[in-house]
Structures are given as structure tokens and as C-alpha cells.
Amino acid sequence: MPKHYITQVHDLARLIPKGRVSTYGALADYLSLGSARMVGFALKQIDFLDESIPAHRVVNSKGELSGRLAFPTPDTMQFRLSREGTIVEKDRVVRFKDLFWHPKELDE
DNA sequence: ACTATGACTCGAG
């Protein structure tokens, strides 16, 4: 099992603040390695039972929960988000633009 | 070394 890229994505994902969401592209952008597709690929490797990695806070560029089908049940992602106060409607994060978080904020 | 495969993205029509 390879590690470098996948662990980098996982470690970065852990930094997404509770109540905020980020995107595949933003994480890939910050790592300046791989691509948005790779971020999705890396997140998919997460053990379903491992909730220490907030993979549910990663959505696509439109704020849609495109990764929801990779969770234990199709509504797990939305459940975890709503549980921390992030509202989701029609598989989309409400007020996505306001909740969007880019890892570059770490450097500011 | 080569091909296929994505939890993607962006721009054009």
C-alpha cells in the first residue's frame, strides 16, 4: 500500500474546521501535488469506521456531496454534516460559499 | 512501460 500522497491528503483533511467545508480542488491546490481527482481517490481509501478524518467536509466545487455514495449509507455524509451544524439540501451545502474553507488560510 | 480509472474542474455552447 502506497502512502505518501494519501497520507498527505488525510492529514490536510483533518485540518478542515468543524462547521466549514472544503473542496477536492482546494486541497489538491494547497498540496501542489496530484489533482482534484487524486484527492477524491485518496479519501476513498479511508476506513469507513474512521471518523477521525472529516471526509464529509470535502465536497465538489459546486458544494455538492459528490462523495456521499462512498460512505456506509448514502445519507451518512449529510448526517455528519448536519450533526455539526452544516445544512444540506438536495445534496448541496447551503450557503456553501460562506462556509468554504481553503487551506491557504493556514498560512495567513 | 502502458492502459484504465476516478468522491474533480472549468470553460464553452
Add this chain to the structure above:
DNA sequence: CCTCGAGCCATAG
């Protein structure tokens, strides 16, 4: 709102 095409690049086989 939608579809299409091109670019993306680590991994798996």
C-alpha cells in the same frame, strides 16, 4: 439548468 470535451495524475493491474 444541462451536456461535452479536455485536462488532470497517483494507483492498480
